[in-house]
Amino acid sequence: MxxxxxxxxxxxxxxxxxxxxxxxxxxxxxxDAARVPHRESRGKGLQPRTLExxxxxxxxxxxxxxxxxxxxFRKYFDGKHVNDTDPFADALPTPDAPYExxxxxxxxxxxxxxxxxxxxxxxxxxxxxxxxxxxxxTDGVTAALADGExxxxxxxxxxxxxxxxxxxxxxxRFDGTTEETQSMVVGDVRAEGIGRDVWHQWFTSDGGGxxxxxxxxxxxxxxxxxxELDADGEPLPPSLESFQRIFDRYARxxxxxxxxxxxxxxxxxNVRMVDRMRVDRVLLAGDAAHVHPIAGGLGMNTGIxxxxxxxxxxxxxxxxxxxxxxxxxYEEERLPVAAWTLGVSTDLxxxxxxxxxxxxxxxxxxxxxPMGTGYPWSSLAGPAGGRTSGDATVLRPGDRAPDxxxxxxxxxPVRLFQMYADPRFTLxxxxxxxxxxxxxxxxxxxxxxxxxxVDDDLRDHEGHARRAYGITGPALVLIRPDNxxxxxxxxxxxxxxxxxxIVTITPKE
Numbered sequence: 001m002x003x004x005x006x007x008x009x010x011x012x013x014x015x016x017x018x019x020x021x022x023x024x025x026x027x028x029x030x031x032d033a034a035r036v037p038h039r040e041s042r043g044k045g046l047q048p049r050t051l052e053x054x055x056x057x058x059x060x061x062x063x064x065x066x067x068x069x070x071x072x073f074r075k076y077f078d079g080k081h082v083n084d085t086d087p088f089a090d091a092l093p094t095p096d097a098p099y100e101x102x103x104x105x106x107x108x109x110x111x112x113x114x115x116x117x118x119x120x121x122x123x124x125x126x127x128x129x130x131x132x133x134x135x136x137x138t139d140g141v142t143a144a145l146a147d148g149e150x151x152x153x154x155x156x157x158x159x160x161x162x163x164x165x166x167x168x169x170x171x172x173r174f175d176g177t178t179e180e181t182q183s184m185v186v187g188d189v190r191a192e193g194i195g196r197d198v199w200h201q202w203f204t205s206d207g208g209g210x211x212x213x214x215x216x217x218x219x220x221x222x223x224x225x226x227x228e229l230d231a232d233g234e235p236l237p238p239s240l241e242s243f244q245r246i247f248d249r250y251a252r253x254x255x256x257x258x259x260x261x262x263x264x265x266x267x268x269x270n271v272r273m274v275d276r277m278r279v280d281r282v283l284l285a286g287d288a289a290h291v292h293p294i295a296g297g298l299g300m301n302t303g304i305x306x307x308x309x310x311x312x313x314x315x316x317x318x319x320x321x322x323x324x325x326x327x328x329x330y331e332e333e334r335l336p337v338a339a340w341t342l343g344v345s346t347d348l349x350x351x352x353x354x355x356x357x358x359x360x361x362x363x364x365x366x367x368x369x370p371m372g373t374g375y376p377w378s379s380l381a382g383p384a385g386g387r388t389s390g391d392a393t394v395l396r397p398g399d400r401a402p403d404x405x406x407x408x409x410x411x412x413p414v415r416l417f418q419m420y421a422d423p424r425f426t427l428x429x430x431x432x433x434x435x436x437x438x439x440x441x442x443x444x445x446x447x448x449x450x451x452x453x454v455d456d457d458l459r460d461h462e463g464h465a466r467r468a469y470g471i472t473g474p475a476l477v478l479i480r481p482d483n484x485x486x487x488x489x490x491x492x493x494x495x496x497x498x499x500x501x502i503v504t505i506t507p508k509e
Contacts (some may be wrong), residue, residue, distance in 0.1 A: 003029040004318040004434050005361040006143055007134030008155035008166050010034075010125040012043075012107065014159035019057045020311025022121035024423045027033070029151065031129035032117075033160075037115070040263040041188050041215050041222040042107035045301035048099040049372030049400070051300045053207035055310045056421050057485060058120075060099075062113045067105030068216045070444045074198040077359035078107070079252035084198060087364035095464040098417070103312035106215050106222075107267045107300060111486050154318050157283045162270065164288035170279050176272030176291075176342070185227045185238040185246070188220045188263040193256040196221075201362040202250045210250040210361070220262065225250070227266070232266065238264040244323055269293055271346055277331040281398060285310060288492070289339040293349035298368055305372050306334050311483035316503070319350055321448070326506040334376040344368055347509050374399035374484055382487025382498045385475060394429035401483045402468035416465060419452060420483050427451040427495060428458075430466065431474035437492040445499050 004020055007014045012374055021028040046063060048055070054060040072360035075082045080255045091100040091307050096394045115125060134143040134156060141156040158166025167174060194200065203209045211224040227235035236242050240261045247258055275289040277283060285302030311351035348368060355365040374396070375381065381398035395402070404411045420426050429438035435453040442451035450487035469477055469488075478486040478495055487498055 002140060003027045003030070003151070003153040005314060006031070006141065006144075006151055006156045008032075008131045008158050009160035009164075009286075009288070010037075010111070010115070010127075011159060011161065011286065012110050012114060012300050014157070014306050015111060015125075016053070016057060016259065016304045017157060017159065017285065017307035017311050017314075019059075019118050020119065020307060020423075022123050023057070023119060023316050024312070024315040024319075024410075026315045028123060029126065029153065030123065031076055031126040031131065031145070031151075032312055033128070033130035033146075033371075034305065035128040036194050037108065037111060037125075038263075040106075040219070040265075042263075042400070043294075044104060044213065044215065044222060045300075046103045046105060046304075047301045047368070047371050048097065048102060049370065050304050051099040051103065052403075052417065053372070055307075058117050059113050059468070060118075063105060063110065066109050066113065066217050067103040069101050069103050071214070071297065072198045073362050073364060074200050075360055076200070076251070077200040079202070079250075081426060082360040085362075085364065085366060095462075096468040101420070104213070104216060105142070106218065107332070109217060110300065115217065116352070126134045131160075134166070134169060141281050147450055153440070155281045155283065155314060155430070157285060157314070159286050159307070160290045162272075162287040162291045166282065167274065167284055168286050170282055170284070171196075172284070173275040174272050175268070175275060175477075178272070179269040181226055183235055184224055184267045185220065185235075185243070186263075186265050186267050187238055187243060188215070189223055189240065189243060189258045190219055190260040191221050191247075191256055191258055194253065199508075200251070202252075203356040203362070204250060205357075207252055207357065210246060212247075213469075222259070222286055223247075223258075225284055225485070233344065235266070238266060240264070248342055254300050266455055268296065268370030271342050271347070273335075273342055276492050277335055278285075278327060283310065283314075283327070283330065283404055285334075289334075290342060292342045292345040298341050298345050298371065301371055302337065302489075304477055308482050309466070320481075322503045323505060325507040326502065328427065328505075328508045329378060329380050333378050333380070336377065360460060372400060378487065380480070380502075382478070383452075383489055383494055384499060385460045385490065395483050397487050401479045401485050404460070404465035404468050405453070405462065406465060407461050409457055409459075411459075415457070417483070419458070420479060423452050423481055425449045425481055425499065426479040427466075427484065428477040428479065429453040429475075430455070430460075430477070431468075432456050432472045434474055434476060441495055443494055444496070448499060449502070 004027040007030040020032045072086045088101040093100045132146045143151045200212040208226045212221040238475045270291045286305040355361040376398040385401040438451040
């Protein structure tokens with residue numbers, strides 16, 4: 001039996017991709033070398049754009065119920081309390097952006113939510129399945145597991161982390177640097193005798209630091225700290241005893257005991273990315289393709305957004321609805337995002353190291369700019385419908401598609417994001433005079449396109465949709481399955497031409 005897609009690695013990236021494929025009817029198999037799911041906090045934050053992505057795949061409601069969006073930062077300097085701040089206190093949702101701030105949540109909890117969602121499609125993770133080798137031919141990929149099992153699939157996607165076996169077998173470059181002298185110890189511990197209502201951040205005039213972040217839905221804290229050094233100035237390996245000494249040195253709070261470690265690790269500054277994200281039928285996503293400093297909390301988010309970009313394209317190709325040339329646009333769109341992420345996170349990390357030397361400042365200086373705002377450079381960005389693309393305030397093809405509150409045909413509240421949750425392209429026709437064209441296009445491209453006429457199927461009762469999309473007259477707006485604008489037009493033939501190109505796009509040389 002041949003699966004359409006084999007996913008190697010069941011972290012947030014691999015699980016998101018598996019859901020995207022499964023909800024489109026693609027035969028997917030997902031394997032992971034771990035014998036049991038981990039329970040480590042690791043990457044612990046989801047950005048607003050990632051919440052939009054997870055809403056589309058059916059996970060955001062569960063994420064919000066598990067994590068928290070409000071946790072003040074409490075800063076100390078040389079053992080003294082300096083201030084409490086909430087860097088996102090003034091953030092408010094808007095009609096076009098429903099998630100005004102990120103969510104603090106452990107990575108293991110995100111993975112559990114995604115595993116549960118994937119199970120609703122009848123797909124489970126095959127644990128204890130380590131891919132040792134694979135080879136590909138013109139018809140597919142054959143992977144050999146460490147226990148001797150062989151798996152045949154049409155495509156293979158490596159979502160197996162920074163030490164990716166898939167990447168190594170592919171033979172792509174992983175360019176960048178690893179800074180061995182800059183490291184941090186991290187782990188999950190209980191801390192008896194300290195409050196869980198703030199994110200504690202201790203810094204000292206000699207440049208050291210410690211942070212204890214209470215993880216929602218648990219009784220543990222994530223600890224991040226400068227490493228303890230031995231007599232020769234070399235970092236000591238992480239241990240509960242070392243964590244306690246570090247806490248006592250930086251926090252200077254008597255009577256607090258660290259116990260019950262469930263994760264002990266070392267983080268080093270790695271800034272690396274691949275030169276290619278695809279070699280024929282084998283692709284990479286997430287940390288397997290790019291790693292970077294932790295500042296800004298972009299790692300898990302970038303991986304999930306990789307998967308969201310790849311999912312609909314791979315589904316069309318794997319099921320024969322589009323040619324393999326469509327997969328070229330995955331690397332075209334996501335490789336520049338990986339480079340941007342490396343640059344931003346490296347800059348933010350440097351800013352944090354400098355900022356914490358001043359009393360009252362903390363990791364809030366690492367707040368990143370918005371993620372996932374679009375791919376205006378992409379070959380999939382169609383006509384702009386007369387818009388002035390040089391004006392940064394004008395929504396362009398390739399940009400993230402905004403949300404907007406509307407009313408359905410029965411007068412019930414509905415959001416555009418709810419309509420976009422369908423795995424197909426979405427066509428919005430602004431103006432009742434386009435109703436027939438929208439209906440005809442949806443019928444002609446059944447299975448690939450759904451259509452709605454604003455002021456007919458949907459009522460833009462407060463004008464938010466028109467303002468968000470810059471619509472002043474009759475217009476057709478095509479939205480990609482990953483909720484980015486494909487094109488603006490008034491000509492139905494341009495919609496047909498765009499969709500025809502999607503399914504017939506030729507591979508690059």
